[in-house]
Amino acid sequence: MAYNHQEVETKWQKFWDDNHTFEVTEDTNKPKYYAMDMFPYPSGQGLHVGHPEGYTATDIMSRYKRAQGFNVLHPMGWDAFGLPAEQYAIKTGNNPAEFTNQNIEVFKKQVKSLGFSIDWSREINTTDPEFYKWSQWIFEKLYEKGLAYEDEMMVNWAPDFPGGGIVVANEEVINGKTERGGYDVYRVPMKQWVLKITAYAERLLSDLDDLDWPEAIKEQQRNWIGKSTGASVFFDVAGSKDKQVEVYTTRPDTLFGAAYMVLAPEHDLVDQITTPEQQAAVKAYKEQIATKSDLERTDLNKDKTGAFTGAYGVNPINGEQLPIWIADYVLSSYGTGAIMAVPAHDERDYDFAKKFDLPIRPVIEGGDVTQAAYTGDGLHINSDFLNGKNKADAIAETITWLEEHEKGHEQVNYRLRDWIFSRQRYWGEPIPVIHWEDGTKSLVPENELPLRLPHLTQDQLKPTGNGESPLANATEWLKVTREDGMKGRRETNTMPQWAGSSWYFLRYVDPHNNEALASKDKLDYWMNVDLYVGGAEHAVLHLLYARFWHKFLYDLGVVPTKEPFQKLVNQGMILGENHEKMSKSKGNVVNPDDIVSTYGADTLRVYEMFMGPLTQSKPWSEEGISGSRRWLDRVWRLLIDDEDRLRDHVTTVNTGELDKIYHQTVKKVTDDLENMRFNTAISQLMVFVNEAYKAEALPVQYMNGFIQLLAPIAPHIAQELWSKLDNSDDLSYAAWPKYDASQLVEDTAEIVFQVNGKVRGRMTVPLDADREQLIALAEADENVQKSIEGLSVRKIIAIPGKIVNIVAN
RNA sequence: GCCGUUGUGGCGGAAUUGGCAGACGCGCUGGACUCAAAAUCCAGUGGUGGCAACACCGUGUGGGUUCGACUCCCACCGACGGCACCA
Numbered sequence A: 001m002a003y004n005h006q007e008v009e010t011k012w013q014k015f016w017d018d019n020h021t022f023e024v025t026e027d028t029n030k031p032k033y034y035a036m037d038m039f040p041y042p043s044g045q046g047l048h049v050g051h052p053e054g055y056t057a058t059d060i061m062s063r064y065k066r067a068q069g070f071n072v073l074h075p076m077g078w079d080a081f082g083l084p085a086e087q088y089a090i091k092t093g094n095n096p097a098e099f100t101n102q103n104i105e106v107f108k109k110q111v112k113s114l115g116f117s118i119d120w121s122r123e124i125n126t127t128d129p130e131f132y133k134w135s136q137w138i139f140e141k142l143y144e145k146g147l148a149y150e151d152e153m154m155v156n157w158a159p160d161f162p163g164g165g166i167v168v169a170n171e172e173v174i175n176g177k178t179e180r181g182g183y184d185v186y187r188v189p190m191k192q193w194v195l196k197i198t199a200y201a202e203r204l205l206s207d208l209d210d211l212d213w214p215e216a217i218k219e220q221q222r223n224w225i226g227k228s229t230g231a232s233v234f235f236d237v238a239g240s241k242d243k244q245v246e247v248y249t250t251r252p253d254t255l256f257g258a259a260y261m262v263l264a265p266e267h268d269l270v271d272q273i274t275t276p277e278q279q280a281a282v283k284a285y286k287e288q289i290a291t292k293s294d295l296e297r298t299d300l301n302k303d304k305t306g307a308f309t310g311a312y313g314v315n316p317i318n319g320e321q322l323p324i325w326i327a328d329y330v331l332s333s334y335g336t337g338a339i340m341a342v343p344a345h346d347e348r349d350y351d352f353a354k355k356f357d358l359p360i361r362p363v364i365e366g367g368d369v370t371q372a373a374y375t376g377d378g379l380h381i382n383s384d385f386l387n388g389k390n391k392a393d394a395i396a397e398t399i400t401w402l403e404e405h406e407k408g409h410e411q412v413n414y415r416l417r418d419w420i421f422s423r424q425r426y427w428g429e430p431i432p433v434i435h436w437e438d439g440t441k442s443l444v445p446e447n448e449l450p451l452r453l454p455h456l457t458q459d460q461l462k463p464t465g466n467g468e469s470p471l472a473n474a475t476e477w478l479k480v481t482r483e484d485g486m487k488g489r490r491e492t493n494t495m496p497q498w499a500g501s502s503w504y505f506l507r508y509v510d511p512h513n514n515e516a517l518a519s520k521d522k523l524d525y526w527m528n529v530d531l532y533v534g535g536a537e538h539a540v541l542h543l544l545y546a547r548f549w550h551k552f553l554y555d556l557g558v559v560p561t562k563e564p565f566q567k568l569v570n571q572g573m574i575l576g577e578n579h580e581k582m583s584k585s586k587g588n589v590v591n592p593d594d595i596v597s598t599y600g601a602d603t604l605r606v607y608e609m610f611m612g613p614l615t616q617s618k619p620w621s622e623e624g625i626s627g628s629r630r631w632l633d634r635v636w637r638l639l640i641d642d643e644d645r646l647r648d649h650v651t652t653v654n655t656g657e658l659d660k661i662y663h664q665t666v667k668k669v670t671d672d673l674e675n676m677r678f679n680t681a682i683s684q685l686m687v688f689v690n691e692a693y694k695a696e697a698l699p700v701q702y703m704n705g706f707i708q709l710l711a712p713i714a715p716h717i718a719q720e721l722w723s724k725l726d727n728s729d730d731l732s733y734a735a736w737p738k739y740d741a742s743q744l745v746e747d748t749a750e751i752v753f754q755v756n757g758k759v760r761g762r763m764t765v766p767l768d769a770d771r772e773q774l775i776a777l778a779e780a781d782e783n784v785q786k787s788i789e790g791l792s793v794r795k796i797i798a799i800p801g802k803i804v805n806i807v808a809n
Numbered sequence B: 001g002c003c004g005u006u007g008u009g010g011c012g013g014a015a016u017u018g019g020c021a022g023a024c025g026c027g028c029u030g031g032a033c034u035c036a037a038a039a040u041c042c043a044g045u046g047g048u049g050g051c052a053a054c055a056c057c058g059u060g061u062g063g064g065u066u067c068g069a070c071u072c073c074c075a076c077c078g079a080c081g082g083c084a085c086c087a
Helices: A005-018 A050-067 A083-092 A096-112 A129-144 A197-210 A215-225 A252-257 A276-290 A294-302 A347-356 A391-404 A520-526 A542-556 A592-598 A601-610 A622-639 A659-674 A678-694 A700-710 A715-724 A771-780 A782-788
Strands: A032-037 A071-073 A148-158 A166-168 A186-195 A228-237 A240-249 A260-263 A307-314 A321-326 A338-341 A408-413 A433-436 A441-443 A479-481 A487-490 A531-534 A568-570 A748-755 A758-766 A793-799 A803-808
Touching: A005 A601, A005 A715, A032 A050, A032 A520, A050 A071, A050 A531, A050 A601, A050 A659, A083 A096, A129 A148, A129 A441, A129 A542, A197 A215, A197 A542, A215 A542, A215 A568, A228 A252, A228 A391, A240 A252, A240 A260, A240 A338, A252 A391, A276 A307, A276 A321, A338 A347, A391 A408, A592 A601, A601 A622, A601 A678, A601 A715, A622 A678, A622 A715, A659 A678, A659 A700, A678 A700, A700 A715, A748 A771, A748 A782, A758 A771, A758 A782, A771 A782, A771 A793, A771 A803, A782 A803
Parallel strands: A032 A071, A032 A531, A260 A321, A531 A568, A748 A803
Antiparallel strands: A148 A166, A148 A186, A228 A240, A228 A307, A228 A408, A260 A338, A307 A321, A433 A441, A433 A487, A479 A487, A748 A758, A793 A803
């Protein structure tokens, strides 16, 4: 009978569930392997074909490692806080929790239909109070260590965001608009909870080196952290002895070329130093930029703007007085929010100087300051004791001078900013803080965690209109009274979606623990994650936050490793048949449910792995998927006849005709799986099947081995064939086949004969034929003779086992 | 503009250390089976020329190193992703 995928897949999925096949314990006698996917946000859309790609990859590795004798942890969970559920609730009056749980049920059913070897007893859900209790616990530890603080700071405020506006993290702003939805972002001061990720900047940067991650992601994180080395330089303000402007520069060597100074408009000193005559102009400028969105500010960046404060700074190196301006091309949030401007050697300063007619004095040879700023290296000029020195020497010399004269020092800066951690939302983890009427605040006591989200009615969920979270409407929940009668109000902001995903991988190792986020023993055994697979879109957000929290927990002694994810793999995107990103509007979306019901989960798994390298983006093909199904049918027919019985040619007799290809296949598939080259592993399995079709007899032992090699990729059909071959042991834990290296040894090799690098003949010779023999054979070759006719031989290269190349002219 | 990734048949993609370019699959062509079709099995399939043996061309473009380059080096072009006044 033909292969019936629906029957077989249902049967074995039930078998795995009933037998708890993939539930895992801490068997310390075995080496461990922790393979994990980035857990999904359970949207109402359900799974798309991109999800199974990564999930299949980790599942193959999990099944392969299990057969290799590893104790494998392969879990799944749900990143279930987030805006869509809240917005849906506002619109329909449904409870976000119920809605979320319905979505999870749909997702879970879909994921299960693909036959992954997941330990479902460890399923987690970030919206479960028993889970977010520990998100809150980590926040409290951060607070206790001074790494979570509340501050009036310039935040990214998107007032048009549905539901009354929202503050987003720097990382969530793309081109001056919110990453989600594309709403305009304004920089406004607001009181927010902030996590001090900058305290870990250096470690987040340097520990990247030892990680087995794609270079692109490491590079993105390095750029995001943005370490730079330069100098702080102190400029006195002329006429006011007690005031100093500290600037940061990476080019202290150009100090003699400083022409003016610029403060960020928000800089503290601006109001103190502005002269009475300039006050109106400065005030007008500050108002002008305050109303601009980030996008408008960047758009206008070609056209520099600014205002003169009327004050002057004193260049410490030569006593020269430099006008102090304010301009929004200097950012208050980077360095000291103040710069020395060297228009001759900095493009931004050059543009500004041109616009406001400020002097441009070169201090490095090379370039033409009438045309453009020169940012390259060269010998210094107009620079007193630096004259004649190159950039590197002059930088070192200047820093020495600054330090000796106490006018500055070497300084390292990071582009990374602290992490704005509060969101004006209902559907997130409540921040466990109480604000007391005397102006103090305190944490919710640890024994009262989790601080649960109160139930809100549809009306209460609606925006407050003042930028506050809907939790401000939860009157009863909000009020707290202390034993001493002091009244307090709970924090109404909630945590961002990144909170749960910053540590969820720790919870999988001990998901039901009430005493700790996970027990020390289990963390010691399982951490860190050996393989983490997910999309590249999380390069700086999730992966940086998770590393930060992990390092913090490492410092607390909670986790045993400095880094959470040893190996990271980004699966490529699956594109539509037209090579474009799948989207509803383009009508090229493929629904995995349809594929599973038409062709089966195994076909989907084989196809997605065979399409090409896991890490590459590749287009979907309907013909490709049916080809994968045809191949599985071919595998089935190789072993099973029309009456659904094992074919007669599967025997215990080994004629030897498949020896070589079998052992080659075991070797190649093992190598390929080890290196996650699933496409070439499948191709080798196809080659084996092609050979097997030509063979008279199929030794049962080779057929069993082949099924084992196939099992990680197509587990259902493999299980069915395994049972039809009368195996009584559990395929999921059967020891991985070994190959016999002696079967792979060749005693002959095909030697290529070349003349001037062009192939002119070939011959199969004994492997031990030496140089002289090979040359003789090549020279005797008819076609070779024809090619060298009339030429004189200059040189002959002969490499035994490979090639003979005759050079002649 | 800067950083990263990438470029191979009609299509998806292989190619260990510099040593036969195009494995495997899709598609296409032919054959077998069939009254016929589908399915299946077998064979062929980079381009040009030739009945053929074979020859020439061919891994984004242009150079270079080498007996020999998809592979190493230099310059450039295109695609994709990220960053974007970070002093």
